[in-house]
Amino acid sequence: MPVNLSAPDPFQLFPVPGLRLGVTEAGIRKVGRKDLTVLLLDEGASVAGVFTRNRFCAAPVQICREHLAVGAGIRAMVINTGNANAGTGAEGLARARQTCAVLASQLQLAPEQVLPFSTGVIMEPLPVERIAAGLPAALADARADHWARAAEGIMTTDTVPKAFSARVTIAGAPVTITGISKGAGMIRPNMATMLGFLATDACVAPALMQQLVTELAEGSFNRVTIDGDTSTNDSFVLVATQQAAHAPIQSLASAEGQALKAALLDVARRLAQAIVRDGEGATKFITIRVEGGRDGEECRKVAYAIAHSPLVKTAFFASDPNLGRILAAVGYAGIDDLDQTGIDLYLDEVHVAVQGGRHPAYREEDGQRVMKQSEITVRVVLGRGAASDQVWTCDLSHDYVSINADYRS
Numbered sequence: 001m002p003v004n005l006s007a008p009d010p011f012q013l014f015p016v017p018g019l020r021l022g023v024t025e026a027g028i029r030k031v032g033r034k035d036l037t038v039l040l041l042d043e044g045a046s047v048a049g050v051f052t053r054n055r056f057c058a059a060p061v062q063i064c065r066e067h068l069a070v071g072a073g074i075r076a077m078v079i080n081t082g083n084a085n086a087g088t089g090a091e092g093l094a095r096a097r098q099t100c101a102v103l104a105s106q107l108q109l110a111p112e113q114v115l116p117f118s119t120g121v122i123m124e125p126l127p128v129e130r131i132a133a134g135l136p137a138a139l140a141d142a143r144a145d146h147w148a149r150a151a152e153g154i155m156t157t158d159t160v161p162k163a164f165s166a167r168v169t170i171a172g173a174p175v176t177i178t179g180i181s182k183g184a185g186m187i188r189p190n191m192a193t194m195l196g197f198l199a200t201d202a203c204v205a206p207a208l209m210q211q212l213v214t215e216l217a218e219g220s221f222n223r224v225t226i227d228g229d230t231s232t233n234d235s236f237v238l239v240a241t242q243q244a245a246h247a248p249i250q251s252l253a254s255a256e257g258q259a260l261k262a263a264l265l266d267v268a269r270r271l272a273q274a275i276v277r278d279g280e281g282a283t284k285f286i287t288i289r290v291e292g293g294r295d296g297e298e299c300r301k302v303a304y305a306i307a308h309s310p311l312v313k314t315a316f317f318a319s320d321p322n323l324g325r326i327l328a329a330v331g332y333a334g335i336d337d338l339d340q341t342g343i344d345l346y347l348d349e350v351h352v353a354v355q356g357g358r359h360p361a362y363r364e365e366d367g368q369r370v371m372k373q374s375e376i377t378v379r380v381v382l383g384r385g386a387a388s389d390q391v392w393t394c395d396l397s398h399d400y401v402s403i404n405a406d407y408r409s
Helices: 059-070 089-107 128-140 149-155 206-219 254-279 297-307 312-319 324-331 366-373 398-405
Strands: 019-024 036-041 046-051 075-082 116-123 160-171 173-182 193-201 236-242 286-291 346-347 348-355 375-381 386-392
Touching: 019 128, 019 149, 036 128, 036 149, 046 059, 046 206, 046 348, 075 089, 075 128, 075 346, 089 116, 089 128, 116 346, 149 173, 149 324, 160 254, 173 206, 173 254, 206 236, 206 254, 254 286, 254 386, 286 297, 297 312, 297 324, 297 375, 297 386, 312 324, 324 346, 324 375, 346 366, 348 366
Parallel strands: 075 116, 193 236, 286 375
Antiparallel strands: 019 036, 036 075, 046 236, 160 173, 173 193, 286 386, 346 348, 346 375
């Protein structure tokens, strides 16, 4: 079961003017499962994205980058689950292009106006004929209020759909934000297997979109990890339909730009954290905050060293306060001149270590009490400066092994 996460209420997901979503069952891998989703955008929408840094990136990732670079104006997206179309060589690229061409022909668009996304099993041919056969039903299903259906339609090993909405006022005008994400394993986006789609009707200068989506990813999806594996297919896309009744935002430093970014970041973080809460086999949601670093980069090094340690993660699963494992991870994080006598460690409010050694007042039963909670904050103070950063992760349980051992069966 996910950690303090439930399926979204469809009535709490706000339609975004200028965008419709359709979902169908195409039988891409399993019969009777929603596995093909389309997003349809009105003319004039602006789109930007960030993608996996895995050099063995999937065919749809390559095509998305190409089509966004063309600048023809993205009008549609097509997402399939069950097959990642990764590790498929030239044939995979051809099938991703064919998917775009088929959808484009049905919408009277150029193929370059379509973005393809795939998630699922790697190194298997994409059944493009099933996608083509299913597209008419997905298009017929397209409605502005189908966010909950779309969140379900992009799932793989997720146990619940992930979707959130918000409303904010920009320059006196109401603005809507809604997004969906999927992912539960193979998660460390590093820009889980991860897909994220965030849309708003805000009016944003197209030249700002790439900067905005990059900054949003850095503050959300690039701060989560389940198992440290960077997928071949990670994608995060931002859509601005430009239909809200305010003047276009020309600078992210403006009051309007800051207000929009804050609202978008709040939804993006909830989507990213939902992936961790639904991590394969997860029983605990863990915030790892590192303070007192010289810069953000070394804070992140320490945070990820802790978050990726199997010894730390299994200790959290067992509620075993074997907290020397955390200090060991801090020590091998890659800060060559780290002074261990300047380090403090906290579990929530419990002060575990001071100046690199066990706090005299620390009692193991206090550590165990915190570790039994479903939500835990690990705070490390490095004593080197004023920088700080945080990542979100989960524990590592028996179920993680079982899920991934049986994934293809």
